[in-house]
Amino acid sequence: MLTIGETAELLGISAHTLRYYEKEQIVVPHREPGGDRRYDESHIGWLKFVIKLKETQMPIAAIRKYAALAAEGDHTSEDRLNLLAEHKRSIRAQLETLQAADEMLERKIAGYRTFIHS
Amino acid sequence: MLTIGETAELLGISAHTLRYYEKEQIVVPHREPGGDRRYDESHIGWLKFVIKLKETQMPIAAIRKYAALAAEGDHTSEDRLNLLAEHKRSIRAQLETLQAADEMLERKIAGYRTFIHS
């Protein structure tokens, strides 16, 4: 059971951000008698997953929706599957955009090299 | 020579955005005697390039920097090359992140399918 500071450190995000995620209903940690937050293994695993989703531009709102479904129970698993499948399609689209841009830049850079060394 | 509305239409962005890009020194169109903006082929080509850069998360500030170098003349081409090469590395990093996430989601989705059909 980690404190907010330890959890932030471990995940490479700020304690501010963890409180923000709680306000957004993305993670709801346990509380100590004094009111301090405590994050257990399941919170950490979930947060690592959230961070992966964020890295791929999934909006907070969509993550919150997914979290809400997961909190509702097993009967929402099909909805969650659909959400993830849709996000996977968005990742594929991003990959294509990036690959096209990468090639475009490659050509542009080659052009510059020719120009500079001429 | 296109008006701001025609240019916006052609590029799939808003006239507001074109004025914003001008304020940010990213494109400086010609002006009619009455003050209306006019975009020529070179503006359009440059804007298409800008849009490609934006699609790959290049910040407006970096694009502005690149535009400023280009406006300065041929002697900045090496700096521009470096800017593009660096951005290309960022695209590669994004590609790796997305590929990892894609695989992670593939596994997660496969897990859901097993669960749902059990």
Add this chain to the structure above:
DNA sequence: ATATTGATTAGAGCGTACTCTAAGTCAAGT
């Protein structure tokens, strides 16, 4: 006993990239 450290809260503020509003000008069509 005091100081430091790390936590709490509500709510304000920030950076990015737009996006829109208000008030107005101007040219063309009926």
Add this chain to the structure above:
DNA sequence: ACTTGACTTAGAGTACGCTCTAATCAATAT
């Protein structure tokens, strides 16, 4: 002459995702 529509400006507002502030509390270290 009037309307329509596209344009102009400065500046305000929006959405997102944090990020920080202020005031406070509680446990530990000296």
